[in-house]
Amino acid sequence: MTIPCDRPGFGAVFLDRETRMPERHRVLVIAEAANPTFVSVPLVGWSHATAIARHADALIVTQVRNRQAFLDAGLREGEDFVSIDTEWLAGPLYRINKVLRRLGLGWTATTALAALSYYAFDRAAARLFKDDLHTGRFDVVHRVTPLSPTVPSAFLSRVCRRAGVPFVLGPLNGGVPWPKQFRSALRAEGEWLAYLRGVYRLLPGYRDTLRAASAILAGSLDTLKQIPAAYQDKCFYVVENAVDPSRFTSVKADDGGETLNIAFVGRLVPYKGADMMIEAVGPLVAAGRAVVNVYGDGPERGRLEQLAARVAPGGGVRFHGWVPHQDLHRLLSQNDLFVFPSIREFGGGGVLEAMALGVVPVVVDYGGPGELVTPQTGFAVPMGARAEIVQGVRGAVQSVLDNPTLLPPMREAGLQRVAEHFTWDAKARKIVRVYHWVTGKTAQRPDLEPGFRSLEPSIPTPNHAARE
Numbered sequence: 001m002t003i004p005c006d007r008p009g010f011g012a013v014f015l016d017r018e019t020r021m022p023e024r025h026r027v028l029v030i031a032e033a034a035n036p037t038f039v040s041v042p043l044v045g046w047s048h049a050t051a052i053a054r055h056a057d058a059l060i061v062t063q064v065r066n067r068q069a070f071l072d073a074g075l076r077e078g079e080d081f082v083s084i085d086t087e088w089l090a091g092p093l094y095r096i097n098k099v100l101r102r103l104g105l106g107w108t109a110t111t112a113l114a115a116l117s118y119y120a121f122d123r124a125a126a127r128l129f130k131d132d133l134h135t136g137r138f139d140v141v142h143r144v145t146p147l148s149p150t151v152p153s154a155f156l157s158r159v160c161r162r163a164g165v166p167f168v169l170g171p172l173n174g175g176v177p178w179p180k181q182f183r184s185a186l187r188a189e190g191e192w193l194a195y196l197r198g199v200y201r202l203l204p205g206y207r208d209t210l211r212a213a214s215a216i217l218a219g220s221l222d223t224l225k226q227i228p229a230a231y232q233d234k235c236f237y238v239v240e241n242a243v244d245p246s247r248f249t250s251v252k253a254d255d256g257g258e259t260l261n262i263a264f265v266g267r268l269v270p271y272k273g274a275d276m277m278i279e280a281v282g283p284l285v286a287a288g289r290a291v292v293n294v295y296g297d298g299p300e301r302g303r304l305e306q307l308a309a310r311v312a313p314g315g316g317v318r319f320h321g322w323v324p325h326q327d328l329h330r331l332l333s334q335n336d337l338f339v340f341p342s343i344r345e346f347g348g349g350g351v352l353e354a355m356a357l358g359v360v361p362v363v364v365d366y367g368g369p370g371e372l373v374t375p376q377t378g379f380a381v382p383m384g385a386r387a388e389i390v391q392g393v394r395g396a397v398q399s400v401l402d403n404p405t406l407l408p409p410m411r412e413a414g415l416q417r418v419a420e421h422f423t424w425d426a427k428a429r430k431i432v433r434v435y436h437w438v439t440g441k442t443a444q445r446p447d448l449e450p451g452f453r454s455l456e457p458s459i460p461t462p463n464h465a466a467r468e
Helices: 041-053 064-072 087-102 107-134 154-163 180-188 192-202 206-212 221-226 229-234 274-286 301-311 325-332 349-356 367-372 386-402 404-421 424-438
Strands: 026-031 057-063 081-084 140-145 167-172 215-218 235-237 260-265 290-295 317-321 337-340 360-364 379-381
Touching: 026 041, 026 107, 041 057, 041 064, 041 140, 041 424, 057 064, 057 107, 064 081, 064 087, 081 107, 087 107, 107 154, 140 154, 140 424, 154 167, 154 206, 167 206, 167 424, 206 229, 215 221, 215 229, 215 424, 221 235, 229 235, 260 274, 260 325, 260 349, 260 386, 274 290, 274 301, 274 317, 274 337, 274 386, 290 325, 301 317, 325 349, 337 349, 337 386, 349 360, 349 367, 349 404, 360 367, 360 386, 360 404, 379 386, 386 404
Parallel strands: 026 057, 026 140, 057 081, 140 167, 167 215, 215 235, 260 290, 260 337, 290 317, 337 360, 360 379
Antiparallel strands: none
16 A cells, blocks of 8 residues: 655755765654654654654654644644554553553563554554555665664564665664662562563564664664674664754753752652652752752652651752643753762653753763763763762762852753754754665765764675665
C-alpha cells in the first residue's frame, strides 16, 4: 500500500554551491513513540522527528495514539505524517504495564513487555512501505524510536537491506549498569530483570537489525559500549537529548542574593537520589544559607518529607509536587543550582534544561549527566558509596556559598554549551551529515560530537551495510 505524498518539492534536490552536496534527503522517519504533549521518550521522539523534518523532506510514521497530537500541531496527515494502528496489541499491553508498575516491577520488565507491541508496528510499517522502498521513493529510512537498544526492527530493516535503502538506527540509549554501591536501590526499584537484561541479544531480529543498519546512533557512551564490536565501525556517538530554545525564555538572573536557591526536578523514586540531595544540603538549609525546591512526585515523597523535617527543620525544603511542564521552566529559572544526584540516568534531559535556563547543575559523574556537565558548566561528583556522594554534593554547594563568583561564568558557559551543541536543530544538522555519509554523498566520516569523543572507524566505507 502506498501513501500519497503531494507535498510541493518533495524529493527535490538543492545543491550547496561550495560543497555541491545535496542539502535535503527524502527520509522515512520511524517514530512509533512521538508526542509533544507527553514527556520522556515520546517527547524525545517528537523532537527528533520534527527537527529532522526541518532539514530533510521527511515523512514521519507514528503510532495512531499520537495522531491527534500531530494534527493539533499543524502537521498534515498523508503529507507530513502517517499513523499506524496497532492498538489491538499496544492498548492491552499498556494496561498490563500499568498494573505491573503498581505492583513494583521496574522499567526493565515493562520495557520488555512494551517491545512486543513494537514488533507489530515494525511489521505493519514494513508492509506499508515495502513498495515505496523498492521503487526509490526514499533515500534513507531512520528509526528514531524506540530508543531502547534492546528492541530490534526485524521486518523494516530487512526490507531496507533488500531494497538497498540505507537504514539509520537511533539514537539508542539505555542499559547503564547499576552501580555496585547501590544494589539496594535496584531492589527498591523492582529491577529484578536487570540481571537478565543481556538476554535481549538473543531476540529474533536483533543481529539482523544491527547488520542491516548503515549507521547506528548511540545516545550515550554506555550504550555505545554495548554494541558488538563487529558493528562499531558504523556507530556514531550523538547525545540523545536536546532542547527547544523557544521554550527557554526565563533565564536565571544574577541577583546576588545571600541565600542559595537549590532545585531538584524528577520522579521521587530511589535511584533519582533526592534523599542524598536533602541529606547533603540539609545542614546548609537549617543554617539559613540555602532553600530547596523539590519539583516532582512519587512513592518516595512521604519518606523524603520526613527526612527533610529531620535534617532541615523550619520548612526550608519545599515540596511543590508535580508541576506542568509549561510552568516548570519559569519556576526552575528562579533557582541557582540544579542538584540532581541520580545514580542511573540514561539521558539527563533535565540537566540540559537547567543549563538552558542558566541554572548550574550538580550531578553524579555517571551515565548521561556525566557526559553533559563539564568543569566549566557545573559540578560532577564522582560515583562512590552513598556517603561519598552526599559529601561530594555538600562540598560542591558549600564551594558556591563560599565563593558566589563561581556561578556567573558557569551559568554563561552552560548557556553557550547548550546553544552550540544541544538544540534540536543542531542535532538534526548532525544527523543530516550521517545521511550524506550513508548515501555516499560524502566519503568523510562525520565526527558528530567533536570535543566529546572521537570514534575512529575501522572500515570508513560509506553505505557499506546497505550494499552488502
